Amino acid sequence: MSNTRNYMAHGGDELVIGGKLTFLPGATVEGADGLFDLPTGTQLPAVSDSEATTVAVLREDYNRLLAALRTAGLMADV
16 A cells, blocks of 8 residues: 555545645636635624533533524534
8 A cells, every 4th residue: 555645546536635735826626616615794793701600501602602603604504
């Protein structure tokens, strides 16, 4: 077996990157429409710091954070 970190697998259908992948200025990626898109101008609503003293309250705080991420479109709904 080779110790090459970047290689083609599955008969050339898959490129495995085991090292660093660098995009130089002017590089393009084809067929990845929307892959790197993030909502622009989106700011999450403020979620106050947790002051939980019990696991139950910490769970509520955590769920509020998840809800904020979903509302902002940064996480899919369950």
